[in-house]
Amino acid sequence: MRKLAISISLILLPVLLIFKNLFVPGPLAAGDAPHFFFEELKDLSFEPTAWTARGHNLGGINQPLWLHPVMILYRYLGQLLGNDLTIRILFYLPAIILAGLGPFLLTRYLKFSGKIQFFSSLFYLLNTYFLLLIDGGQVGVALAYGFFPVTLLFLIKNKFWPALTITFLLTVADPRIAVICFLTALLWNLNSKNLKFYILLVVTLVGLTAYWWFPLAKIRQAVSLGMPDLTLVRLRHAITIFSPHWPGNIFGKVANPPWYFYGVSVLILGNLVWTKKRKLVILFLVFAFLATIPLGSAFRDSTKFFVPLVLLGGILIGQTVEKFKKSWATALVYVYLIFLVHPALLGNLNFVLSGNKYSGDFQKIYENSKTDNSFFRTAWFPSVHPLTFETESTPALDAKDLVNLRPLAAVNAGSSDNFNYIHRDNFLDWYDLLGIKYLVFSGDPRNPYPNEEERQSWDDLLALTATTSGLVRQDWITDISVYENPDTLPRIFSTDQLNVVIGPELATNYQLLTTVYVEDGKWDPHTLEGTASESASLVFNGKNETDLAMSFLQDYFVGPADAGKNQWAVYGPEEYLTYKYQLLIRDYVFNDFDYNRGIAFSTQEGEKITFEFKVPETGNYVVAARRAGPDGDFGWETSQKTLKKGRHKEVIASNGKLSIFNVIALIPKTEFDKAIALAKTFNLHFGSVSDDETRDFVWEQVEVEKTSPTRYLVNFPENARWIVFTDSYHPGWAMTKDRLEYPSLPAYSMVNVFYRRPGWVTAEMVFAGQDQVRWGIWVSTVSILTLAIIWLWKRK
Numbered sequence: 001m002r003k004l005a006i007s008i009s010l011i012l013l014p015v016l017l018i019f020k021n022l023f024v025p026g027p028l029a030a031g032d033a034p035h036f037f038f039e040e041l042k043d044l045s046f047e048p049t050a051w052t053a054r055g056h057n058l059g060g061i062n063q064p065l066w067l068h069p070v071m072i073l074y075r076y077l078g079q080l081l082g083n084d085l086t087i088r089i090l091f092y093l094p095a096i097i098l099a100g101l102g103p104f105l106l107t108r109y110l111k112f113s114g115k116i117q118f119f120s121s122l123f124y125l126l127n128t129y130f131l132l133l134i135d136g137g138q139v140g141v142a143l144a145y146g147f148f149p150v151t152l153l154f155l156i157k158n159k160f161w162p163a164l165t166i167t168f169l170l171t172v173a174d175p176r177i178a179v180i181c182f183l184t185a186l187l188w189n190l191n192s193k194n195l196k197f198y199i200l201l202v203v204t205l206v207g208l209t210a211y212w213w214f215p216l217a218k219i220r221q222a223v224s225l226g227m228p229d230l231t232l233v234r235l236r237h238a239i240t241i242f243s244p245h246w247p248g249n250i251f252g253k254v255a256n257p258p259w260y261f262y263g264v265s266v267l268i269l270g271n272l273v274w275t276k277k278r279k280l281v282i283l284f285l286v287f288a289f290l291a292t293i294p295l296g297s298a299f300r301d302s303t304k305f306f307v308p309l310v311l312l313g314g315i316l317i318g319q320t321v322e323k324f325k326k327s328w329a330t331a332l333v334y335v336y337l338i339f340l341v342h343p344a345l346l347g348n349l350n351f352v353l354s355g356n357k358y359s360g361d362f363q364k365i366y367e368n369s370k371t372d373n374s375f376f377r378t379a380w381f382p383s384v385h386p387l388t389f390e391t392e393s394t395p396a397l398d399a400k401d402l403v404n405l406r407p408l409a410a411v412n413a414g415s416s417d418n419f420n421y422i423h424r425d426n427f428l429d430w431y432d433l434l435g436i437k438y439l440v441f442s443g444d445p446r447n448p449y450p451n452e453e454e455r456q457s458w459d460d461l462l463a464l465t466a467t468t469s470g471l472v473r474q475d476w477i478t479d480i481s482v483y484e485n486p487d488t489l490p491r492i493f494s495t496d497q498l499n500v501v502i503g504p505e506l507a508t509n510y511q512l513l514t515t516v517y518v519e520d521g522k523w524d525p526h527t528l529e530g531t532a533s534e535s536a537s538l539v540f541n542g543k544n545e546t547d548l549a550m551s552f553l554q555d556y557f558v559g560p561a562d563a564g565k566n567q568w569a570v571y572g573p574e575e576y577l578t579y580k581y582q583l584l585i586r587d588y589v590f591n592d593f594d595y596n597r598g599i600a601f602s603t604q605e606g607e608k609i610t611f612e613f614k615v616p617e618t619g620n621y622v623v624a625a626r627r628a629g630p631d632g633d634f635g636w637e638t639s640q641k642t643l644k645k646g647r648h649k650e651v652i653a654s655n656g657k658l659s660i661f662n663v664i665a666l667i668p669k670t671e672f673d674k675a676i677a678l679a680k681t682f683n684l685h686f687g688s689v690s691d692d693e694t695r696d697f698v699w700e701q702v703e704v705e706k707t708s709p710t711r712y713l714v715n716f717p718e719n720a721r722w723i724v725f726t727d728s729y730h731p732g733w734a735m736t737k738d739r740l741e742y743p744s745l746p747a748y749s750m751v752n753v754f755y756r757r758p759g760w761v762t763a764e765m766v767f768a769g770q771d772q773v774r775w776g777i778w779v780s781t782v783s784i785l786t787l788a789i790i791w792l793w794k795r796k
Contacts, residue, residue, distance in 0.1 A: 007118045010334065011100060014126060018344045018353065019134070022092050027084050027358055029386035030351035031249070031446065033137025036074070036083050037366055043392050044075035047777070049709045050215055050769035051727075053395035057402065058377075058434065058751065059709075059727035061219055061769070065212035067140055069172050091139035095146035100125045102149030103314060109153055115330065116318030123314030123337060124149065128243040129306040131344050135353040136249050137386065141304070144174035148181055148307050155185035158197050161791065164204055171209050176304055184308045187283055207783030214776035219732060219769040233302050238288035239265045241313050243303065247343040249350055250447055263336060268316040274323055284312040350448050361478035362387035365440065368476050369394065375491045376437035381461065382418070385445045392709050397436065403577070405430075406520070406749040410505045410591065414581030419461055428470045428485060429512055434726050434751075435488045439471065441481040491727070492712065492765075493699045494720030496535075498745075498753065500528065500686065502548045503541030504591045504633070512697040514722055515539075518551035520749040521573070521596025522729060525551050527745060528682070531755055535721045538688040546636055549679035550624060553672070556665035558611055559597030567607040568600040568654070568661065586658055592634045593749075595626075597663050605656030613648045613666040620669035623650060626662040634662055640669065699724075710767035716756050725752040725765060737763040 021028065029035035036044070043054070048068040053059045070090055077086040103120040112120075124130070133142040147170040154163040171178040186198065206213075232244040232254050241264055242257035271281045291305035321333050338345070347355045366389040369378070375393050382400040390396035403409055403418045407430050412421045421427050431439075441462060444450065450458065462481060465471065471483040499506070499515040506515060518525045525548075528536065538548070560570045571579035573596045583590045583601065600609055615621070624638045641648075652661055667675075702723060703715040714723060714735070725733065729746040735754040736742070747753035754765065 003114065007114070011118075011122050011125065014338055014341075014345060015096070015100070018126065018131065018341070019092075019096060021353055021355075022088060022096070025084065027387065028087060028092065028137070028352050029358070030354075030356075031135070031137035031386070033087065033139055033352060033386055034074075035087075035386050035388075036078055037370075037389050038079065039370055040389070040391050041075050041078045041083075044071050044078075045708070046072060048211065048773055050219060050732075050773045051710045051730075051767045053392050053709070053727070054390060056728065057397045057405075059395070061216070061730075063216070064140065065216060065773070066172055066175050066209065068212065087139065091143050092134065095134070095139070095142040096125070098143075098146030098150060099130060102146065102153070103311060106149045106153045106156075106311075107315060107318075109157070112315065112318065113322055115322050116315055119318035119321055119333070119337075120311070120314035122334070123317055124310055126337065126341050126344075127241055127310050127313075128246040128341065129241065129303065129310055131341060131349070131353065132243050132245055132247075132249050135344075135349045135351045137352055140174050141177065144170055144177035145307055147173055148177060149311055151178070151181050152185055152188075152311070155181065155198070155201075156189050158194060160197070160201070163201060164208075164787075167201065167205060168208055171205060175209070175213075177307055180304060180307060184283075184287075187286065204783070204787070208780055208787075210776040210779035210783070211773070212776065214779060215769055215772035218772040233291045233306075235288060235292055238291040238306075238309060239269065241268075241306065241310055243306065247349055248449075250449075261340065264313065264317070264340070267320045267333065268313050270320050271316050275319060280312055280316055280319075284309065284316060287312065356448070358387065359479070361480045362389075362442075364476050364478050365389065365480065365482065368474070369438070372437075374437075375435060376488060377435045378438040378440055379431070379436050381439065381441045382444050383446070385442050399439070405434075407505065409577055409580075412577060414584065415577035416581070417457075419464075422461070422464055422468070428468070431485050432488050433512055433748075435491055437485055437488045438474075439465065439483040439485065441465070441483075443480075489699065489726070490701060492702050492704050492714070492723060492725050494702050494717050494723050494756075495697075495699050496719055496721045498531075498536040498722050498755075499539050499689075500525070500536050501539045501541055502551070503539075503543040504593065506539065506541060514724060514747055514753055516745050516747060516753065517593055517749050518548060519593040519595055520746060521554065521593070522746040522749065523731070523743075524554065525682075527743065528686075531686075532721075532758065533685050533687070535755065536686050538683060538686050539690075540688055542633060545676070545679045545683060546638075548682060549672075549675040550626070550636055550665075552675040552678055553624075553665060553667055554595065556667050556671075557595060557597060557663040558613075558665065559595075559663050560600035560609060560661060561598060562611070563600075563609045564612045564649075565608070565610040566600070567604075568602040568609045568659075570598065570600045572598040583658075583660070588630060588658055588660070590660075592628075594662050599660055599662050601658060601660045602654035603656070603658050604654055607654040609652050609661060611650045611652075611664055613650065615643045615645050615648050615666070618644045621648075622667045622669055622672040623664070624667060624672075625650075625652060625664045627652075628660040628662075630658040634660070708770075710770040712765040713762060714765055715762050716760055721756055723754045723756060723765070725754070727752060730767070732768045734766055734768060735763050736766050741766075741768070 027035060048062065048065050050062055051059055052062040074086055074090060077089065100121050103124045104117050107117045107120050130145055133145060147166065151166045151170045154166050157163070167178060170181060182198065236257055237244050240257040240261040242261045244254045246255060268284060269281065272278055287305050287308045291302050291309060294302055317333070321330050324330055343349060344353055362385065369389050377395050377397055379397045379399040379402065380388060383398040384396045388396045400418045403412050403421060408421045408427065411424050443458070465483060471485055474482040474484055476482055495514045497514065499513050501515055501517050502519065560566065560568065561572060573594055575598065579599055580590045586603065621641050621643050622638055623641055624636050626634050626636055628634045648666065650664060700717045700720060702717060702720070705713040707713065724747055729744065729750060729752050731743055733744040733752050734741040737757070737760060742755060742757070744752035744754050
């Protein structure tokens with residue numbers, strides 16, 4: 001008993017010192033930690049919503065739907081106890097308690113010695129990975145980290161009902177960690193009996209968790225997300241269990257393990273030498289390898305494999321210590337492990353676990369913002385602070401990401417300066433359109449120590465904004481600069497005319513006219529069939545009917561990323577700003593669309609990019625390639641070929657000058673001819689207007705009744721032909737009437753616009769993904785009821 005008390009004290013003392021901020025009053029809003037003011041808690045509805053404004057510029061898919069059961073509790077506890085206490089009760093404290101208790105219970109069940117039990121708990125609690133999870137406010141992952149050892153314990157025990165319950169809780173915290181936990185259990189204790197148990201468990205969990213995986217699987221993304229490769233872990237990080245961001249926890253700033261961390265590798269891998277049972281060491285090495293590779297978009301951040309690494313590492317360190325005969329050697333290892341996390345002991349981390357004070361300015365901004373009852377968006381420069389006030393009616397935007405919106409990206413010179421577009425005189429017109437009423441310059445909450453160049457860029461941005469005509473500085477008695485943009489448009493408004501542009505962005509005199517671009521690759525221009533001729537006009541912006549015809553054939557397009565063999569430089573559509581800059585430094589001004597397929601370019605003579613097509617049947621085909629040279633915009637090169645059924649290869653070679661390639665297509669001649677005819681029909685039906693014609697942008701207020709973030713009842717103004725909804729474009733949005741759905745179009749290649757059918761007085765604007773959420777909830781509910789019946793029956 002005395003030894004147990006000493007062991008608990010030796011763990012508890014550094015834990016209390018490191019996590020002291022969690023035990024004193026005050027907000028823990030830093031990094032990814034959520035913070036909800038009272039008004040924001042009302043947005044946490046009982047039914048999860050497929051679409052949300054929180055965490056997305058202009059709205060987007062509600063990705064972490066798995067957390068919804070916790071967030072329901074968050075709402076009601078938050079209203080009762082306040083945000084600060086609620087986040088501790090639901091996330092931080094359970095994560096820490098489970099992280100200390102779980103390894104102890106697991107190693108005791110496996111009949112490991114007291115030393116192994118002690119060091120496994122100590123190391124699992126106090127390591128660079130877990131401390132940065134807590135410090136960075138990654139509360140969901142931290143909670144899953146805490147559940148991991150307990151879940152593994154019940155998986156190894158093969159007890160169905162306890163294993164199902166705890167695994168479901170782990171899945172609610174983070175399903176990716178749950179997958180890793182299953183993998184760990186399989187590798188730890190794989191046999192035919194266990195395999196059947198795991199299969200039954202997985203099948204049951206599939207039903208229980210349908211409330212989140214079913215809608216996310218069914219709702220497709222509107223465009224490429226452009227997820228960056230976040231494989232930051234190298235083998236040296238994995239074998240030393242050194243989190244790449246330690247201790248600064250600043251994204252993009254990766255550190256290598258200091259020399260003294262390699263003692264961890266010795267303590268762990270030494271088991272290859274001084275023990276005959278090497279199963280756990282081999283398992284450790286397997287996860288060390290997995291931590292160094294990306295495994296799809298869900299595991300693009302491979303540091304999640306640190307969870308089993310830390311657990312196994314603690315057990316293996318304990319096994320090594322067990323070999324020591326002298327107590328001083330054991331004490332030395334204890335002191336060494338505590339020393340490894342000394343920046344946390346000294347309060348030298350940067351966020352939740354730091355000694356930083358929170359500015360009262362955010363409370364003042366909240367008090368002023370909540371009195372404005374109109375819809376508005378707030379742009380936070382450079383990004384949203386955790387203490388930002390935002391609701392579904394007052395969304396907050398990461399200003400640094402606004403440059404990814406096509407109208408702003410088109411006038412931004414490259415990707416190195418996200419605010420280069422602010423130098424343009426008319427950038428506020430786009431802020432008006434998007435309802436961005438307030439600009440808040442709060443600084444980068446994730447970079448507390450900017451370098452000299454970053455500070456200078458920030459000062460330049462403040463100076464530029466201070467002299468921007470049209471912005472009004474707010475006197476909210478804060479050190480944070482806040483500006484009002486007074487002439488913003490509502491979230492939903494109507495216009496009477498749509499411009500259908502064939503070619504790049506229109507000139508300034510067309511800036512805000514409701515416009516769609518047939519070459520942005522986000523929609524099918526066939527959608528315009530049935531639209532009244534007076535409701536839309538074609539605008540040939542440097543292009544012709546052939547370009548319009550090709551936009552009807554996008555299903556045949558193949559982009560550079562799908563080339564069989566390639567020697568050209570390839571850029572995806574999410575790298576628009578990057579490749580635009582790369583072309584600019586080669587004296588080519590790129591101002592075109594890429595059909596959401598990206599581009600490839602070459603300046604080396606003879607470099608080739610090769611495509612192989614399947615020829616479905618013998619016949620006549622048209623090969624069409626969209627290319628540009630150093631002196632012109634994209635154009636189509638077409639040739640007719642008679643091909644036999646089988647395979648056909650096309651090779652595009654560089655001529656030594658700048659050659660730019662976008663897409664290539666193998667099109668049946670009959671389909672090509674239909675597209676040419678349809679383009680002529682469109683031109684006759686809608687007519688065309690000159691791309692240099694000056695027109696006025698006229699909009700009208702729309703009476704809207706919002707029933708949820710995914711459903712609006714629209715009352716059409718008399719002269720309205722088009723309804724613009726300035727949330728992010730997604731094909732899941734549709735205007736519905738009499739059980740018929742009419743999909744949205746991507747206005748300005750960024751937001752939604754809907755056609756008002758003749759005779760409509762009212763209609764509903766609906767996001768179809770919400771139906772998928774309800775189907776998922778139904779499956780989960782049936783699964784729960786079925787399990788309850790089985791459990792009650794078995795008790796009898």
